[in-house]
Amino acid sequence: MKVAVPVKDETLQFFGNAGHTPFFAVYTVKGAGMFRAFELEGLRANPRTDLDHDHDHEDEHHQCSHDDNDEAHAKAHLxxxxxxxxxxxxxxxxxxxxxxxxxxxxxxxxxxxxGDPAKAEAVLRSVSAQLA
Structure with a gap:
């Protein structure tokens, strides 16, 4: 099983807004229950090309300047x-x-x-029971 976690950069700090994350850390999940392990496969850059704002400081209340029914914006997420x-x-x-x-x-x-902002692996451990 593979799990993607939005992260800011190589520090693997969780980035809460999945649509605007700079990177995704992709993990392979091995084992089960308390023996579950998370192996980092690598980082993937967010391929969206319509992001035009600074990712250095994630704004918890960020609102995009697009209409919710904006077809071009919806396609950018694909x-x-x-x-x-x-x-x-x-x-x-x-x-x-x-x-x-x-x-x-x-x-x-x-x-x-x-939860609180954390490293990607801590986030995975926190939601591990939901990964089934």
Missing amino acids: VMGEALEDCDFIVVGRACKNTAAAMAEYGVHIRKYN
Whole structure:
């Protein structure tokens, strides 16, 4: 099983807004229960080309300047689904309806993380029971 976690950079610091993350850390999940292990496969850049803001400081209340029914914006999210189509899950702090639709189209299931900002592996351990 593979799980994608939105991260800021090589530090693997969780980035809550999945649609606007700079990178996805992709992990292979091995074992089960308390013996579950997470092996980092690598980082994948977010392939969206319509992002035009600074990712250095994630804004918890960020609102895009697009209409919720903006077809071009919805299609921009599809590239994320395509980039993660080999993943079974993505763990998010939040995801807009376009991100959710893109992931669903590519068979990637969304799991929510509500904890404090943490490194990707700590986030995975926190949601581990939901990855089934």
